[in-house]
Amino acid sequence: AQSVTQLGSHVSVSEGALVLLRCNYSSSVPPYLFWYVQYPNQGLQLLLKYTTGATLVKGINGFEAEFKKSETSFHLTKPSAHMSDAAEYFCAVSLGAQKLVFGQGTRLTINP
């Protein structure tokens, strides 16, 4: 069975600082990995995905993530945080194009 662990339920960074949100997964077969963002009282918006190919994937709003099979990780980064990045971020794994299994989420706070 697949599972996702997001390290840190709450991350706080200063505006302009590096954002690093950690995600580790467990899967018996090569996974498909996703990061979604959720703003208050809204649905989820896809930031980026990894299916096959290049292990460094770029997404919207300046975010990127690197798939590291040996570390079973898919950490999300952004070089310079902006106030508008404050939101809840979810890492998810799926087998093929079926159900998503989500982590518990990381709330990102940006300090001015």
Place this chain on the structure above:
Amino acid sequence: DTGVSQDPRHKITKRGQNVTFRCDPISEHNRLYWYRQTLGQGPEFLTYFQNEAQLEKSRLLSDRFSAERPKGSFSTLEIQRTEQGDSAMYLCASSLAGVGYEQYFGPGTRLTVT
């Protein structure tokens, strides 16, 4: 661009009442998913359809829950005899079948059972 829509956005009901939610997927998407999200948690899978066929149901989907997608377009999720533990955000998502096709989420229906 019409994304995934859900109706209603908010529902307050008394314990023991039945409620029904509707989801309209992106028009060309043949897969439709339901998830439940409780406060401070990630979404949890409930069920999904490919066209009108319900292909998988989670153990979370007790016999009080039923979902349909009668013509392979919109879907409904009904909860009978609601309990306070049913209070959550119910999210719908849609996608194309096939590898690499991401799921697009609607805004959710927030259910409060009093």
